[in-house]
Amino acid sequence: MADSYRTELIDQDSDWDALVREGLGGTVFSSSAWLRCAQEALGAPVRRWGCLRNGRLVAGISGIERRRAGCWRLSTPELCPHGGFVCLGSASGSPARIEAEQHRTATLLSDCLGRRYAHIHLTHAPPLTDMRPFAWTGHEVAVRYTYRIPLSTPEALWERLEQRTRTVIRKAASAGWQIQSTDDLDLFADLYDRVYQRQRQRPPVPGRIAGRFVRQALHAGLAQPVAVVSPRDETAAVVVFVADGDLLYAWVAGAEPAHNASGALSLLYCRVLERTSAHVFDFVGANMPSIALFKRGFGGELVAYYATESFSCRALRLLVPLWRAWRHGGRR
Numbered sequence: 428m429a430d431s432y433r434t435e436l437i438d439q440d441s442d443w444d445a446l447v448r449e450g451l452g453g454t455v456f457s458s459s460a461w462l463r464c465a466q467e468a469l470g471a472p473v474r475r476w477g478c479l480r481n482g483r484l485v486a487g488i489s490g491i492e493r494r495r496a497g498c499w500r501l502s503t504p505e506l507c508p509h510g511g512f513v514c515l516g517s518a519s520g521s522p523a524r525i526e527a528e529q530h531r532t533a534t535l536l537s538d539c540l541g542r543r544y545a546h547i548h549l550t551h552a553p554p555l556t557d558m559r560p561f562a563w564t565g566h567e568v569a570v571r572y573t574y575r576i577p578l579s580t581p582e583a584l585w586e587r588l589e590q591r592t593r594t595v596i597r598k599a600a601s602a603g604w605q606i607q608s609t610d611d612l613d614l615f616a617d618l619y620d621r622v623y624q625r626q627r628q629r630p631p632v633p634g635r636i637a638g639r640f641v642r643q644a645l646h647a648g649l650a651q652p653v654a655v656v657s658p659r660d661e662t663a664a665v666v667v668f669v670a671d672g673d674l675l676y677a678w679v680a681g682a683e684p685a686h687n688a689s690g691a692l693s694l695l696y697c698r699v700l701e702r703t704s705a706h707v708f709d710f711v712g713a714n715m716p717s718i719a720l721f722k723r724g725f726g727g728e729l730v731a732y733y734a735t736e737s738f739s740c741r742a743l744r745l746l747v748p749l750w751r752a753w754r755h756g757g758r759r
Contacts (some may be wrong), residue, residue, distance in 0.1 A: 486532035497548035511551035533560035574727030587726025593688030618681025663691035675705035683720035
């Protein structure tokens with residue numbers, strides 16, 4: 428008997444989280460607990476669309492749902508590094524069958540969402556490298572990059588660092604900068620805004636919303652903010668880290684531009700990586716020249732991941748690029 432497939436909204440956390448734990452492309456950022464934090468912080472409902480094979484959930488796509496310019500939109504939540512497609516694959520170990528199952532479920536979900544949303548914008552986790560089902564159903568595919576660092580010993584980490592990064596870390600350590608946990612999320616929100624003010628850009632969300640998101644994740648036990656502080660009690664930066672099994676993410680950060688030359692931020696990352704029990708560290712993005720240069724100094728491995736986007740509403744196809752240009756280039 429042929430397998431039967433259907434797509435539907437998934438309401439049960441247990442079913443969804445089992446898919447995220449076991450599936451290709453599943454990360455903490457797709458988990459029910461994380462999506463609840465996103466919903467509370469961003470004020471938009473989360474939707475989890477699933478593909479069931481013979482009644483079992485075998486693939487899914489999550490996002491937040493909004494209505495803009497008269498059109499419905501589904502997107503990976505702002506400040507979430509990943510949250511696109513998750514797939515269990517075939518029970519068979521055959522590469523051809525695994526690929527066929529991934530293609531079938533991705534196509535079914537893409538078709539389902541395309542009938543409901545005029546604009547779909549998803550960011551997929553690095554393990555998902557086959558974006559053909561999305562491209563073949565009309566999605567634009569964009570490549571993005573991050574750096575990932577394998578972690579073993581502090582000595583091995585130090586050997587990976589570029590000389591310029593070692594120099595600024597020594598400078599900050601000599602000046603007495605120290606790292607410490609923090610729960611001052613008002614300070615984080617202010618520093619988050621300062622980063623974008625210096626670049627004369629509008630942030631993905633305002634600092635108050637970023638702070639609210641961090642607060643939700645902190646209360647859910649999903650995030651840990653770390654600050655780097657001078658002997659005069661000046662805070663140069665706050666970075667919020669998220670653990671996902673053996674993987675540690677530098678999720679979101681804020682920094683005081685006046686301390687950029689101090690090396691304090693580099694020291695913060697170095698000390699956290701020296702002390703973590705994680706086996707891999709993900710810098711969460713390296714897509715802007717200045718940011719990529721800073722992160723490259725830690726000797727990570729360049730890793731690609733993908734975003735997919737589709738439009739069925741002509742107005743949004745015209746308006747979204749204009750809105751992005753305004754957000755990235757607009758002055759406050």
